[in-house]
Amino acid sequence: MAKFEHVYYENFDCLLKTIEKGILSGSVSASLEDSCDFSAGNARCSVRVFERYSYLGSNRVSLSVTLFQAESGPVHLCAITAGGSEAMFFKMNTYGEEAFLEKFIELLP
Numbered sequence: 001m002a003k004f005e006h007v008y009y010e011n012f013d014c015l016l017k018t019i020e021k022g023i024l025s026g027s028v029s030a031s032l033e034d035s036c037d038f039s040a041g042n043a044r045c046s047v048r049v050f051e052r053y054s055y056l057g058s059n060r061v062s063l064s065v066t067l068f069q070a071e072s073g074p075v076h077l078c079a080i081t082a083g084g085s086e087a088m089f090f091k092m093n094t095y096g097e098e099a100f101l102e103k104f105i106e107l108l109p
Contacts, residue, residue, distance in 0.1 A: 001080060001081060001082050001094070001097060002080070002081045002094070002097045002098050002100075002101040003078070003079070003080045003081075003101075004077075004078070004079045004080075004101055004104070004105055005076075005077065005078050005079075006077050006108070007074045007075070007076055007077070008074060008075045008077060008108075008109070009074050009075075010075060010109060012044060012046075012067060012069050012075050015067065015075055015077075015109070016046055016048075016067055018107065018108070018109065019048065019065055019067075019104075019107070019108075020032065020048065022104075022107030023050050023052075023063070023103075023104065023107070024050075026103055026107065027052045027053075027103070029052045029053035030050055030051070030052040031050065031051055031052070032048060032049075032050055033049045033050065033051050033062070034048075034049050035047065035048050035049070042070065042071045042072075043068070043069065043070045043071070044067075044068070044069045045066065045067065045068045045069075046066070046067045047064065047065070047066050048064070048065045049062060049063070049064050049065075050062065050063045050064075050065070051063075051083075052100060054095070054096025054097075054099065054100065059083065059096060060083060061081055061082070061083045061096040061097050061100050062081065062082050062083045063079060063080070063081050063100050063101065063104060064079070064080050064081075064082070065077070065078070065079045065104075066078045066079075077108075079101060079104055079105075081097035081098070081100050081101045082097065083096075083097070
């Protein structure tokens, strides 16, 4: 598992579109597996789960991205990768997870 958290002072919708477009156009094997958008009062939250094939790890890895904004405040982003391990009881070969997260970070403003 690899994790990235950051606070952005960007437009919520523009940031979400940048993420979706960047991931899906950045890898021929990338796909949007599922998504969820909800709000309560003036707070918004969007969750996206992407998946792609990792040549480094010879397996598929997932990237979960959550954006949260309360009122008109900053956008909180959390991205977590998973699924890149080959071992049964402990983590081995997390190259694919780390590479997916690094590519994700490169596309952010």
